[in-house]
Amino acid sequence: MNSAILLPSILNGTTTGALYALVALGLTLIYGVLHIINFAHGALLMVALYGVYFLYKLFGIDPYVSLLIVPPLMFCIGYVLQRLVITRASHGRDENILLVTLGLSIVIENLALFFFKSDTQVVDTPYGFEVVEIFGAFLPYPKIIAFVGALVTAGALWLFMERTDLGRSIRALAKERKGAQLVGINVPHVFAMSFGIGVGVLGIAACLLMPSYYVSPQVGQGFVLIAFTVVVLGGMGSFGGALIGGLIIGVVEAVGGLVLGESLGQIGIFAVFILILLFRPQGLLGHKV
Amino acid sequence: MLEVRGLRAGYGHVEVLRGIDLTIDEGGIAALLGSNGVGKTTFNAAISGLIKPWAGTVLFEGSRLPGGNSQAAIDVGLVQVPEGRHIFPNLTVRDNLLLGGCRRGKTNRSVNIEKVLETFPRLRERLTQKAGTMSGGEQQMLAIGRGLMTEPKLLILDEPSLGLSPLLVEEMFELIVALNKQGLTILLVEQNVHLSLEIATQGYVMENGAITLSGLSETLLDNPELQKSYLGV
Secondary structure, three states: OOHHHHHHHHHHHHHHHHHHHHHHHHHHHHHHHOOOOOOOHHHHHHHHHHHHHHHHHHHOOOOOHHHHOHHHHHHHHHHHHHHHHHHHHHOOOHHHHHHHHHHHHHHHHHHHHHHHOOOOEOOOOOOOOOEEEEOOEEEEHHHHHHHHHHHHHHHHHHHHHHHOHHHHHHHHHHHOHHHHHHOOOOHHHHHHHHHHHHHHHHHHHHHHHHHHOOEOOOOOHHHHHHHHHHHHHHOOOOHHHHHHHHHHHHHHHHHHHHHHOHHHHHHHHHHHHHHHHHHOOOOOOOOOO | OEEEEEEEEEEOOEEEEEEEEEEEOOOOEEEEEOOOOOOHHHHHHHHOOOOOOOEEEEEEOOEEOOOOOHHHHHHHOEEEEOOOOOOOOOOEHHHHHHHHOOEOEOOOHHHHHHHHHHHOHHHHHOOOOEHHHOOHHHHHHHHHHHHHHOOOOEEEEEOOOOOOOHHHHHHHHHHHHHHHHOOOEEEEEEOOHHHHHHHOOEEEEEEOOEEEEEEEHHHHHHOHHHHHHOOOO
């Protein structure tokens, strides 16, 4: 195999990996920090993608302009879901949360099937197929924007967690609920805020994903498993780890597809996953506790 | 400053506190004494809003606190440093202190953090270290420091000497006296009866979920019953 196809495939994988990272970032907060196993992550991504799609179809709003609309809406959906549905239905037990979010994902996906049918929809923006050549690889503009978006989002989330009271409260709550109550942290509110922010980040992912991707009621399923893989691979709760983990998985998938053929490309993902965890059980940037 | 009347509380169907009456005067150190399992920690949880009392009233500076609302307790300046510290192990010392002032005392945070670091110079060396990696004594300092960040009017210290070496225990009691001299009212909840009564102004002895003895600490120290059951005299 010569470098004339290898390098473009690595670069292509990097941009796909950035999309995985974007989807995984929200999960890093929800699953990695708070240890809420959110199986509805993929279904909520699908909802956000439909949001972007309909804003474009009905009102002609560009997916990138939707960045101002969809993430805040998704934040509200996440906040309300956590506070009114997940907390109440799970009675504060973690294993119930898993079932509740799984149930939610089934309900949401089937509602989408019922209303939108199982057709795949795309937005055809004028720039959707424009490419730029980097080292012999032809990369679509939307993927490059998504790559930059993933970097910015990961950086912003990290800053938010390190430098704001809400970020500190979320981290504090993850380990020490009684201590959090004793300093006056509003525990249910902060839980819902984290969930809302995690889902809001899905809104960002959807806006950046839509110009180069498609939406269908099942679109989220392919992302859920990869997102969980990325979170664990990168190290629970580490945004930098999620970013690197996403990129690695994107590259491994692309190169694996090149070497083993498209349908076997995903084997590489889990082989790398197992290998890395064998030598770094805490994930790439995770901390031992 | 704090007036508790007929406080009852428990978990599930089990009643732990069977009607507690207790008054704490402003500016003093009150000691709540008793051995393991008599309900001291439940009492703390009930007055600082961590659990909802079954009955009774808690008056703080004359106004009634709503039961089961820890934020309301913090807002008026009733702050607890819990048994077992409950600091945030995954956060740095600085972030722990900052969160102490995330609700009450928010406007003076930078001033307060400086004050806490003057009181506990050891914490200054550890500012960027994860709190969970510190020694037990340092964690106890951090727990108290975090409590002070909340600008308490009444500071409840639940078993601050637990798990500390004898030398550190003595330091801890000196610190409590020093904090009190700065004008802070303190409720000291302890098993160490003798040391506590030596620094306290008032004392309450709890047994089986009720107050069995109370009074000025000098009087209590001389009380034959207390001497027999707690001081081994």
